[in-house]
Amino acid sequence: MYTPKDFVESRLPVLHDAIRANAFGTLVTAGEGGIEATHVPFVLARDEGPMGTLYAHVARGNDHVARHAGEVLSMFTGPHAYISPNGYPGKATHHREVPTWNYIAVHAYGTAETFTDPDRLLDLLSRLTEQSEHDTGQAQPWKLSDAPADYVAPMLRGIVGIRIPIARIEGKWKLGQNRPAADREGSARLLEQCPGDNEQAIAEAMRSV
Template identity: 75%
Template sequence: MYTPKTFVESRLPVLHEAIRSIAFGTLVTAGEGGIEASHLPFVLVPDEGPLGTLYAHVARPNNHAGRHGGEVLAIFAGAHAYISPNGYPGKATHHREVPTWNYIAVHAYGRVETYDDPARLRAHLVSLTDQSERAASQPVPWKVDDAPDDYVAANLRAIIGIRLPIDRLEGKWKLGQNRPVEDRLGAATLLAERPGDDEQAIARAMVDSTKG
């Protein structure tokens, strides 16, 4: 991922928190059959390995079930927003401004291992469900045990587990750090007037980035 030094985020706790909060990622592989991408919910186990380990699952017919020989990439795309030059103070005087797009992204690299042991798969689904129900703020969280055992067993036979020990992590927080503080605050103020969740999240992140 092209990341100028100004936008690099390398703190492991920050990268882990971003992965946990985004949760839904894209698994990308490349091989003799070409490039494959699957969009999957992930569970991060932060203390399993130096950089943590990611868990996910795919349907058995998915090509990713058999692709675990080379390096793979899991992409976690966070909040993103269009930045209008109208927020920059200089726009009103010299007009030498152009728009851009600010965003947060994490790339995790490693080699995939697959498994189909029912007990391991069930444990993964329990972790994933608990994580997802908690994020959804469900007043009465759904549990895997809520479903009949034979129904769960049938669904377990239809999936393959994916384990991805992380060998390398890249983080990019493109929040206007290459611009003067007044430009970043002006753009964030204008962005905060827009109603979208991503716009609000990027506006907050831009303001936070000015605090050192």
């Protein structure tokens, strides 16, 4: 990922937090058949290995990972927003400004392993469900154990687990760090006038760098 020095984010806890906040990622592989991508929810085991370990699952008929050996890429995209030149104070005087796009992204690399052991799959799905239900804010989150065991068991036979120990990880926080503080503040104020969650999140992030 091309990342100018102003936009580099290398703090592992920050990168892990971004993965957790944007757990629906994209798994990318490249091989003799070309480049392939699958969109899946991930579970991050932060303390499993030096940089953490990612877990996901796919339908058994999805042989994406099985057909591609070697390094895989997992991408996690955070909030993003269009940045209008109207937020820059200089626009009103010299007009020498152009738009851009601000965003947060994490790329994690590693070698994927697959597994079909029912106990491991059940543990993965339980962790994924707990993570996802937590984000709904429900008073009584649904648990995998709420479903009958004889109903879940055949479903486990229809999926394949994926484990990716993270070998390297990089983050890009493109939030106007290369611009004067007045430009960042002006852009943040303009974004705050927009109704979208992405715009609000980027405005907040721009003020935190």
